[in-house]
Amino acid sequence: VKRKPFTPLHRCLFILCSVVAAGLSIGIGVLIGKNVRYNQELPNYQLDYNDKIRQMMFDEIQTTNIKKNLHELTVKPHEAGSHQDEVVLVDSIEKTWKSYLDKVEIYPYNVLLSYPNVTDPNYVGLLHPNGSVTMKTNFTEKPLVKNEDQPGVIPSFLAYTPSGDVSGNLFYVNYARVEDFEELLKLKVNFTGAICMARYGHIFRGDKVKNAEKFNCFGLVLFSDPYDYGGNGYPNSWWLPPSGFQRGSTQLDGDPLTPDYPALDLTHRIQESETNLAKIQAQPISYEQAYEYISKLGGAVAPEAWQGGMNVTYRLGGSFQHPHENCKAEIHTGNVNVLKKVHNVGTLRGGQDPDKYVIIGNHRDAWTYGGLDPSSGTAVVLEVARAIAALVRDGKWRPRRTLVFCNWGAEEHGLIGSTEWTEQLEKRLLLRAIAYINIDIAVQGSATLRASATPTLYSAIYNTTKVVPNPNIDEISQNRPTVFDTWLDKKARNINLPPIGNLGSGSDYTTFIQKCGVASVDLRYTFDERMSYPSYHSLHDTFDYMENFVDPEFKYSKAIAEVAADLMMKLSSLPVLPLSPNDYSAKLKSMFQKLQETSGEFLNANGIQLTNLKSTIDQFKEAAEALNSAAEKQNEESSDDEIRVINERLFEIDRGFLDFKGLPGQQWRHVIFAPASHNSYSASGFPGVTDAIYNLQHSTGTLDEVRQQLSVLALKILSAADLMKGF
Numbered sequence: 001v002k003r004k005p006f007t008p009l010h011r012c013l014f015i016l017c018s019v020v021a022a023g024l025s026i027g028i029g030v031l032i033g034k035n036v037r038y039n040q041e042l043p044n045y046q047l048d049y050n051d052k053i054r055q056m057m058f059d060e061i062q063t064t065n066i067k068k069n070l071h072e073l074t075v076k077p078h079e080a081g082s083h084q085d086e087v088v089l090v091d092s093i094e095k096t097w098k099s100y101l102d103k104v105e106i107y108p109y110n111v112l113l114s115y116p117n118v119t120d121p122n123y124v125g126l127l128h129p130n131g132s133v134t135m136k137t138n139f140t141e142k143p144l145v146k147n148e149d150q151p152g153v154i155p156s157f158l159a160y161t162p163s164g165d166v167s168g169n170l171f172y173v174n175y176a177r178v179e180d181f182e183e184l185l186k187l188k189v190n191f192t193g194a195i196c197m198a199r200y201g202h203i204f205r206g207d208k209v210k211n212a213e214k215f216n217c218f219g220l221v222l223f224s225d226p227y228d229y230g231g232n233g234y235p236n237s238w239w240l241p242p243s244g245f246q247r248g249s250t251q252l253d254g255d256p257l258t259p260d261y262p263a264l265d266l267t268h269r270i271q272e273s274e275t276n277l278a279k280i281q282a283q284p285i286s287y288e289q290a291y292e293y294i295s296k297l298g299g300a301v302a303p304e305a306w307q308g309g310m311n312v313t314y315r316l317g318g319s320f321q322h323p324h325e326n327c328k329a330e331i332h333t334g335n336v337n338v339l340k341k342v343h344n345v346g347t348l349r350g351g352q353d354p355d356k357y358v359i360i361g362n363h364r365d366a367w368t369y370g371g372l373d374p375s376s377g378t379a380v381v382l383e384v385a386r387a388i389a390a391l392v393r394d395g396k397w398r399p400r401r402t403l404v405f406c407n408w409g410a411e412e413h414g415l416i417g418s419t420e421w422t423e424q425l426e427k428r429l430l431l432r433a434i435a436y437i438n439i440d441i442a443v444q445g446s447a448t449l450r451a452s453a454t455p456t457l458y459s460a461i462y463n464t465t466k467v468v469p470n471p472n473i474d475e476i477s478q479n480r481p482t483v484f485d486t487w488l489d490k491k492a493r494n495i496n497l498p499p500i501g502n503l504g505s506g507s508d509y510t511t512f513i514q515k516c517g518v519a520s521v522d523l524r525y526t527f528d529e530r531m532s533y534p535s536y537h538s539l540h541d542t543f544d545y546m547e548n549f550v551d552p553e554f555k556y557s558k559a560i561a562e563v564a565a566d567l568m569m570k571l572s573s574l575p576v577l578p579l580s581p582n583d584y585s586a587k588l589k590s591m592f593q594k595l596q597e598t599s600g601e602f603l604n605a606n607g608i609q610l611t612n613l614k615s616t617i618d619q620f621k622e623a624a625e626a627l628n629s630a631a632e633k634q635n636e637e638s639s640d641d642e643i644r645v646i647n648e649r650l651f652e653i654d655r656g657f658l659d660f661k662g663l664p665g666q667q668w669r670h671v672i673f674a675p676a677s678h679n680s681y682s683a684s685g686f687p688g689v690t691d692a693i694y695n696l697q698h699s700t701g702t703l704d705e706v707r708q709q710l711s712v713l714a715l716k717i718l719s720a721a722d723l724m725k726g727f
Contacts, residue, residue, distance in 0.1 A: 246537040606706075
């Protein structure tokens with residue numbers, strides 16, 4: 001994350017809601033604040049969670065508060081490292097949470113951030129034989145409504161791409177996926193020394209840059225095609241206007257200089273030349289400026305599936321049409337990398353079971369105003385924290401386990417705040433974290449819920465959504481009174497439960513599941529699960545955009561808050577954790593069936609059998625059924641020790657799937673789910689195995705590598721099964 005003008009203070013807040021077991025007066029006083037005093041004999045102080053307490057929670061959560069929160073958060077741009085983000089918003093959130101939650105602790109980190117150089121603007125241009133450059137693209141977006149022109153809006157750049165100048169023949173490469181480049185290779189296209197132009201979408205932008213680098217391109221230009229993002233543009237609708245563009249990072253790995261370790265002052269830092277940062281220039285542009293280049297490209301007509309939404313025939317390029325046939329494309333970038341101080345803020349104390357944590361998190365930093373990403377999530381988490389604290393303050397409820405509220409910084413630059421914190425507290429989280437709830441963008445549409453999670457949380461998510469009221473009155477009139485009902489109607493495909501997605505990367509849940517094996521869920525309301533909202537990472541991601549086009553009444557924001565709050569209170573209150581080993585067993589079975597369908601014939605032809613893997617999945621199922629049965633038998637007569645043993649076996653399941661050697665070529669440890677090697681946003685099932693098969697099919701891997709990964713997978717499934725058993 002790169003930019004000099006900003007002050008170095010950068011913080012991630014995480015604050016806990018807790019009750020000390022020694023006594024209600026002391027416990028609540030610590031939680032709510034030193035000036036609050038309570039009667040030790042408060043009646044009906046509920047430790048358990050029930051329908052009455054749930055309704056109190058739902059009544060406490062207010063749309064007006066969420067709206068007020070969002071408006072205050074989005075008054076000014078607040079990119080990571082800026083004064084607005086690191087001082088104004090951090091101080092505001094810290095002060096707010098201190099007024100009704102517990103004390104605050106500071107965790108400082110020195111991290112490498114990336115910024116464009118405002119005195120040396122980035123551009124894409126048309127380089128003429130005489131050395132002149134025309135058709136330079138804009139460094140900034142065009143403000144279209146009031147208050148969009150405030151200082152502090154970050155110009156166009158891709159974080160952690162190098163500075164410099166590069167020129168070459170321009171090729172159109174569709175979405176810059178591996179299969180797109182391979183399709184062009186069949187046409188004998190030579191990318192060496194070329195500049196490639198690609199559409200945003202389908203895969204993570206950083207993987208597009210890596211693919212271009214892999215295929216020997218010297219630079220990459222990205223644009224948001226109106227086929228995916230356009231229409232009658234903002235401010236007339238929510239579609240991206242022709243002048244809009246998407247900023248973003250090319251990294252998802254935390255601080256680049258301290259891989260696998262927290263970026264403390266005492267931590268050794270590698271040189272930038274030793275990192276996996278991008279090696280080629282890359283730059284985003286608007287689609288109105290992309291049109292100027294696409295319309296002038298020569299070469300063969302691009303395949304039908306590659307044609308986009310602009311009123312022009314998309315060609316593959318390699319040269320420009322007359323009179324520009326002797327011109328080349330040029331990319332100029334002046335990006336800089338800067339070491340800055342980052343602070344995570346938080347506290348970890350608890351109630352009856354203080355060493356077990358239920359964590360909710362959202363990041364604070366935004367590329368511009370953050371109307372949806374991430375401030376819609378921040379506004380919701382703030383209201384959830386306030387509402388839970390109000391129940392505790394009024395003596396209506398308290399959690400058995402510690403609740404931790406997190407507000408991460410520098411997520412947009414590569415999940416930095418959450419990554420450094422989990423790296424520092426890794427051992428504590430491995431032993432004590434029950435679950436992590438992530439709310440990045442709370443609402444990016446009003447069609448239905450979108451949930452991605454690890455399987456032990458599936459049943460809890462379904463049960464929660466069955467009791468959260470439907471925010472859509474039209475859906476209620478169609479006899480769909482709950483969030484679950486609409487979710488099922490919109491998403492189910494001949495099944496009786498809506499699908500829950502797998503967790504890849506792209507938000508702060510990543511290191512919780514990938515490095516610590518913590519059961520995790522990502523929640524949001526959406527309009528299309530295949531894509532983000534049109535103004536994503538643009539100047540127009542504002543409060544007005546949310547209020548006018550996404551959630552005018554903030555009722556979908558309230559619904560997400562209720563889902564998150566109900567999950568938190570169940571996970572922190574119920575004597576037996578609402579985690580389902582049987583759901584994990586069913587997921588492993590379906591993933592095995594998919595592996596058989598997609599690769600079984602290929603593996604058989606190469607003398608590789610899946611019998612050992614099937615056997616271990618069967619053993620996992622047996623252990624899961626036994627643990628599930630034991631959990632269901634617990635009742636009021638059960639001892640605390642009996643329940644503790646059951647709970648520890650339930651929340652440790654994902655720990656068993658961690659391979660601390662890491663997946664081949666990746667830092668990730670989880671052998672069941674991990675970011676796909678060719679698209680970090682999506683999740684790959686059985687990632688070590690599927691990547692090894694892919695490499696073998698593309699002549700870059702061996703049979704022994706496939707066998708080894710099948711062995712590792714089977715062993716880790718046995719390890720997870722063993723964690724569910726006793727001696």
